[in-house]
Each structure stands twice: as C-alpha cells, then as structure tokens.
Amino acid sequence: MKLPIFQVDAFTDKVFGGNPAAVCPLEQWLPDDVMQRIAMENAVAETAFFVPLDMGYEIRWFTPEIEMDLCGHATLATAHVISKHLRPAPSSIEFHSKSGELTVTIEETTLTLNFPSRKPKPAEAPQVILDAIQKKPVEILKSRDYVLVFDDEETIRHLEPQQSILDQINLDPGGVVVTARGKEVDFVSRFFTPQSSIFEDPVTGSAHCSLIPYWSEKLGKTSMLALQLSPRVGKLFCEDLGARVLMSGEAVTYLEGYITV
Incomplete structure (x- = not known):
C-alpha cells in the first residue's frame, strides 16, 4: 500500500525551525497498530493522520510511542498541507478529534488554531519531577x-x-512544562516528555492550552506573544478567549513524498 506523506515545520517561517510533524492523508482509517508503527518509523514528535468527512476532517495524532489526545503543531501542519497541497486557499478548516472540534483559520501565510482552554490548577509535583528539574519553581x-x-x-x-x-x-499523555515571563515576549516555555524518544518537544501547541489562560490572568491581558525556547525555537501569537484559546503561526513544507506500508 502506497500512502502520501508530508513533513512540515510548524510555528516557524523557515525550514529547520519550529516543530517538525509528519502528515499522512488517508481515505479511511488504518489499523491503530499500523499508524503507531508509521509514527515510530517517522521518528518525529508527532505524526498526524486525517480522513475526510462530509464536513471537515477527522484527525488523530501519534508520537513514536503513543496516541495523543491533542496536538497543536501537527494540527497546524495538517492545515498547512490541506491548504497548500490538497485543497488550496480555504479560509478555515474544521477537524474532529478526541478533544472535540478544532478549527484552523487561514489568512495569507498565518494559520490560527482554535483549541480548548485547559487552565491549570495549583498542585503538588511528584518529587521525581523536582529532582530532575534541579531548580525550585x-x-x-x-x-x-x-x-x-x-x-x-x-x-x-x-x-x-x-x-x-x-x-x-x-x-502519558502529558509532560512537564517550565515557564516564565519573557524579556522581549510575554512568556517563554520549554516542554519535556518522560519516557519519550524525543525528550524535549520543540514547540508544543497543546501545552499552550494551559499556558495561555495562566499567563493571561497573571499579565492582565488576553493577546500575548510567546516563545518556546527549544534549540529549534518556536513563536506563537496567543489569545485567551475564556473557554477557548487561539494560537497563530506559520508553517513550511520540508518533504513531500510517499511511503510504502
């Protein structure tokens, strides 16, 4: 079986920046174990699979190890593939996922994700996390x-x-976000995933579902600029809408081809 595949760098306007995601358009769902093995073979942080519906698309995301409940950068990458390679110039794309309905609006080179807000609550972290981070938050x-x-x-x-x-x-399926106010942006962050082949995720849209409502309250503003300070660096334009959050960025195609399964 021959399947199309794209690799896209998301939340960046330059190849080799942002967060790489593989995107596999499907006509119908493959068995879960096959999609998991494809994601493992791709060896990037996330592989997105999607199938067309009467209205919009159904989307699923796999890391090399597990299926995720939500992924921002791979959704951005999927919208980029649809708008640039499959159905040029839509103004918006609807995705149906395990985290509900997700919308991506497109204006020139900017794609904006509309995702659920996941406001974090005060908690105690397991000691192993504090030991690994080595700094007191x-x-x-x-x-x-x-x-x-x-x-x-x-x-x-x-x-x-x-x-x-x-x-x-x-x-699983979570991780550890570290964050602080930024010097030239509103806030910065990094994201680490225990027991993962990719320990530090370059740019994590799903983590910003928590960071945006947190920093919106702390800073007293709803529109913010964020940087994820991984070696690849990612820039996100963020907005807090209450029950939803917006994350905007650009994406560039790195690879277009086929895989044989």
Missing part, C-alpha cells in the same frame, strides 16, 4: 501537564533536566 500547577513556573527567562533557557531521573515517571 515559584509555583506548581497541573492540567494535562505539570506546569512549573520560574522567576525569569534565563532560568528557563539554561535548565538542564536529568532525563534519566524524569524517565522514572510515566505521565
């Missing part, structure tokens, strides 16, 4: 992911979490 919260807040951007930039320690805990 000023605040700890949790939604799907643990959110550790620090005093300044430089702390986030220079953190060196110990993967061997963090791998002692299983947070």
